Amino acid sequence: DTAVSQTPKYLVTQMGNDKSIKCEQNLGHDTMYWYKQDSKKFLKIMFSYNNKELIINETVPNRFSPKSPDKAHLNLHINSLELGDSAVYFCASSRRMDYEQYFGPGTRLTVT
Amino acid sequence: SQQGEEDPQALSIQEGENATMNCSYKTSINNLQWYRQNSGRGLVHLILIRSNEREKHSGRLRVTLDTSKKSSSLLITASRAADTASYFCGSMEYGNKLVFGAGTILRVKS
Numbered sequence: 001d002t003a004v005s006q007t008p009k010y011l012v013t014q015m016g017n018d019k020s021i022k023c024e025q026n027l028g029h030d031t032m033y034w035y036k037q038d039s040k041k042f043l044k045i046m047f048s049y050n051n052k053e054l055i056i057n058e059t060v061p062n063r064f065s066p067k068s069p070d071k072a073h074l075n076l077h078i079n080s081l082e083l084g085d086s087a088v089y090f091c092a093s094s095r096r097m098d099y100e101q102y103f104g105p106g107t108r109l110t111v112t
Numbered sequence: 113s114q115q116g117e118e119d120p121q122a123l124s125i126q127e128g129e130n131a132t133m134n135c136s137y138k139t140s141i142n143n144l145q146w147y148r149q150n151s152g153r154g155l156v157h158l159i160l161i162r163s164n165e166r167e168k169h170s171g172r173l174r175v176t177l178d179t180s181k182k183s184s185s186l187l188i189t190a191s192r193a194a195d196t197a198s199y200f201c202g203s204m205e206y207g208n209k210l211v212f213g214a215g216t217i218l219r220v221k222s
Contacts, residue, residue: 004154040214041149041198041214041215042212042214042215043155043200043212043215044212045209045210045211048208055208056207056208056209090154090155092154092155097208098142098143098204098208099160100145100157100160101145101155101210102157103147103154103155103156105153105154106152106153106154
């Protein structure tokens with residue numbers, strides 16, 4: 001059983017398109033996150049939700065909008081995709097915000 | 113802004129040798145966490161050390177934390193080929209934001 005799952009695993013799209021990435025965790029955790037890992041492997045937090053409430057919102061363009069329909073799901077919608085959005089996006093979850101995090105397998109987004 | 117820095121950027125050792133990776137951070141932390149990332153996969157949590165702890169062990173892993181120097185080290189003893197991966201430290205700020213360094217690429221040659 002996959003603890004944190006993401007779909008799709010790969011996403012290739014053209015500039016200007018809108019796309020979504022879905023994340024689900026079956027660990028019963030209260031907190032979920034989105035991270036972006038760039039081509040140099042630098043990993044940076046984008047958003048975190050605790051009990052469906054937005055807690056951390058880093059300086060991310062407004063084109064990125066997270067949505068948490070329930071505690072087990074955190075989706076990421078990206079509008080008007082740009083070349084610079086190409087990266088690997090990771091979803092993660094944790095029991096509490098200061099606990100260890102469990103990461104999904106990542107979604108490799110390529111914008112052409 | 114990037115919080116942590118890791119050193120070295122890359123490390124290549126023979127199987128059976130020990131590997132030491134260092135991490136530095138900039139602000140006060142609640143805890144520090146080490147993760148492993150195999151190529152093309154997500155991060156896997158290895159060990160968490162709290163700010164009031166100085167050393168922690170888990171199997172072949174030993175982590176130290178020096179809050180006065182704002183640094184941590186990860187020691188992997190008796191390395192195996194399967195330890196080949198990137199290793200990241202994440203410093204948990206008091207705002208509950210986990211900030212990662214750039215990682216150390218470890219290659220263990222068999």
